Amino acid sequence: MAADRALDVLLDPALEPIVEVTLAAEGDGTYRAWAHDGSVTFRRRDEGTGWTFEETSVSGRNPLADQATDRFAGLDAERSSLHPDRTANAYPFAYEQVAQLFDHPAAPDLCVVHTAAHNWEDQGGHRGEHGSIDAVQARAPFIIGGAGVRALGRVPRACQLVDVAPTVAALLGCAPAPNARGLNGSSRQDAYLRRQDGDPLLDLLDTDGGHPELVVGVLWDGTNPNVLYDLAERGEAPNVARLMAMGTTFEHGAVASLPTVTLANHTAIITGAHPGHHGILHNAWYDRRTGQQVITNSPATWPTAMQWLADDVDSIHTAVHRTWPGAFTASINEPCDHGADFSTFGLMRAGESIDRPPLETPHTTERFVRPVKEYRWGSRVDHTGVDQAVGLLSGRYRGKDWPLPKFMWVNFTLTDAAFHEGGPHSEIARASVHDTDARLGEVLAAVEQAGVFDRTAFFLVADHGMEETNPEVRGDWGVALREAGVAHRDEAYGFLYVD
Numbered sequence: 001m002a003a004d005r006a007l008d009v010l011l012d013p014a015l016e017p018i019v020e021v022t023l024a025a026e027g028d029g030t031y032r033a034w035a036h037d038g039s040v041t042f043r044r045r046d047e048g049t050g051w052t053f054e055e056t057s058v059s060g061r062n063p064l065a066d067q068a069t070d071r072f073a074g075l076d077a078e079r080s081s082l083h084p085d086r087t088a089n090a091y092p093f094a095y096e097q098v099a100q101l102f103d104h105p106a107a108p109d110l111c112v113v114h115t116a117a118h119n120w121e122d123q124g125g126h127r128g129e130h131g132s133i134d135a136v137q138a139r140a141p142f143i144i145g146g147a148g149v150r151a152l153g154r155v156p157r158a159c160q161l162v163d164v165a166p167t168v169a170a171l172l173g174c175a176p177a178p179n180a181r182g183l184n185g186s187s188r189q190d191a192y193l194r195r196q197d198g199d200p201l202l203d204l205l206d207t208d209g210g211h212p213e214l215v216v217g218v219l220w221d222g223t224n225p226n227v228l229y230d231l232a233e234r235g236e237a238p239n240v241a242r243l244m245a246m247g248t249t250f251e252h253g254a255v256a257s258l259p260t261v262t263l264a265n266h267t268a269i270i271t272g273a274h275p276g277h278h279g280i281l282h283n284a285w286y287d288r289r290t291g292q293q294v295i296t297n298s299p300a301t302w303p304t305a306m307q308w309l310a311d312d313v314d315s316i317h318t319a320v321h322r323t324w325p326g327a328f329t330a331s332i333n334e335p336c337d338h339g340a341d342f343s344t345f346g347l348m349r350a351g352e353s354i355d356r357p358p359l360e361t362p363h364t365t366e367r368f369v370r371p372v373k374e375y376r377w378g379s380r381v382d383h384t385g386v387d388q389a390v391g392l393l394s395g396r397y398r399g400k401d402w403p404l405p406k407f408m409w410v411n412f413t414l415t416d417a418a419f420h421e422g423g424p425h426s427e428i429a430r431a432s433v434h435d436t437d438a439r440l441g442e443v444l445a446a447v448e449q450a451g452v453f454d455r456t457a458f459f460l461v462a463d464h465g466m467e468e469t470n471p472e473v474r475g476d477w478g479v480a481l482r483e484a485g486v487a488h489r490d491e492a493y494g495f496l497y498v499d
Contacts, residue, residue: 049182145247222416
């Protein structure tokens with residue numbers, strides 16, 4: 001088979017520096033993972049509404065055996081082990097990550113995961129990268145605080161990004177979803193969302209005195225939590241530090257779903273479902289049924305990306321409206337705007353113009369704006385997002401009156417651009433945290449000016465982490481596959497379609 005020939009190429013010792021592990025489904029709930037020094041076959045079994053996993057065979061070293069969530073947690077731990085070898089790495093929730101991916105009918109024949117060291121510069125990549133399920137690239141920050149949230153401080157815990165939406169729904173007091181299904185597809189009576197792979201983190205909540213009137217969620221795209229937490233504690237991100245002081249911060253973060261890329265995990269956060277279940281499988285993939293390439297993560301496709309969302313998937317917005325039909329929700333600069341009353345991309349779909357930001361925006365580190373176009377673009381986009389959020393919270397925006405939102409989501413993009421450009425430990429990454437923190441401060445001030453700060457809860461999360469690569473470790477497995485005569489499609493660098 002073509003997949004076997006492709007696997008032989010990927011396991012060639014010449015590709016060991018860039019190929020961490022290759023994943024495949026073998027049918028009947030059985031999956032296999034291959035590395036250059038071993039492989040594992042495992043099977044999933046239904047248990048309640050979730051899964052348990054049984055290893056059925058191991059040859060050599062099990063490449064997914066270490067699933068510790070605390071590996072390289074903390075800035076010192078990460079910096080002392082930059083781009084670690086596979087034998088020292090960990091892959092949190094790896095079996096669940098693999099199983100959910102291959103539930104989608106457009107899942108690849110082989111999913112290739114690159115090494116921590118692999119630098120994608122030959123393919124347009126950067127010094128900072130993500131996409132792997134290793135601990136650093138999969139780990140996003142998770143901070144939650146304010147009304148209805150326990151102030152537990154910084155705790156040595158991890159969750160998954162799919163836990164965020166059910167936690168927010170529980171915090172708001174949303175009603176259970178009718179005919180809901182859990183991770184394994186069976187009926188789930190306690191779910192807040194119709195397809196709920198995650199679980200609400202109920203021990204973080206204290207709503208005996210009532211639920212918050214407003215929940216504001218912010219996403220800092222591509223932010224490494226070790227870096228963010230450290231800068232907050234050093235006083236360089238005072239608004240993030242303020243949120244941390246108000247509630248609970250997960251030291252080990254929130255683990256992104258495979259693939260650990262942008263739109264797959266934006267959607268996972270807002271829907272509570274993994275990519276293999278919510279339908280936004282990757283930034284790009286191949287639809288075998290129609291024979292077409294699907295691209296969702298580009299400026300041209302963001303406004304319509306949710307056409308690929310599965311019909312049985314809810315969002316926080318739809319859960320709010322099911323409970324409070326007259327409630328108002330807002331989605332700022334977010335492609336996954338399913339069910340939102342106000343949406344940046346909804347305006348674009350309606351043919352309305354978006355206010356163009358000034359060339360020189362406030363809260364912008366000028367030394368990076370002029371030489372780095374991505375920094376300039378991200379600064380302007382995020383400035384426009386703040387303008388929308390503050391306008392809605394003021395009750396008057398675009399010449400219209402707006403009610404106070406029940407749920408507001410604000411997506412910040414600058415951090416992803418900067419962490420990619422220089423790597424997570426660079427000056428440009430640090431500058432992007434300073435700038436985004438100042439913009440977050442504007443949102444917090446707008447909530448205060450609306451008079452509801454004490455009745456508002458906040459959470460901060462990212463769609464994935466960001467890891468520093470080794471510029472000397474380059475290469476493209478596609479070259480080796482072509483030289484071996486293996487016909488294939490490689491979508492978004494890692495989804496191989498060969499059969």
